[in-house]
Amino acid sequence: MTKLSTHPLLYGDLSERVLLEIGHDVWLGFNVVILPGCHRIGTGAIVGAGSIVTKDIPPYAIAVGNPARILRYRFPEEVCAKLLASQWWTRDCQAADAAQQRLGKDIVNALIGEGAEVL
Known part of the structure; x- marks a missing residue:
């Protein structure tokens, strides 16, 4: 609480800072929560409303739930x-x-x- 910001990006070792990469044409439903264990949501992915994303989502995957799991892929x-x-x-x-x-x-x-x- 005594630092300039409480945002995780501004404290800790620089090597521990993880930014989230969101691919092109991604659809995140209402109230999706993305936790620090997720580093990438791939292009064309869909994440269902209310899902809690704890790990990476591959391109064109449809992920839902808590924790979010891959339901299926949009295309072959x-x-x-x-x-x-x-x-x-x-x-x-x-x-x-x-x-x-x-x-x-x-x-x-x-x-x-x-x-x-x-x-």
Whole structure:
């Protein structure tokens, strides 16, 4: 209480300071609590409302509960890998919107299909 701030970032050994990395297009539900054991929430992850996150959440995982656990992944592993490799979030909004229109609701088949270069 006698220090400039009580925030953990400003006290202790510098090597013990851990910052949280939140990937692109992450959805955190209402009242999610992220504890110091979590260092990264991967791109495209969804964390359900009221969840207590105690460890890292991989890309495109859907995690819920207390403690948060992976319920499932949003897409098959191959689709997740293609989405990450495409880095679609670095493109302008019009390009992202055009890709969304082309993919429609069938993103899995579009990305797994032979020679599909849709993003």
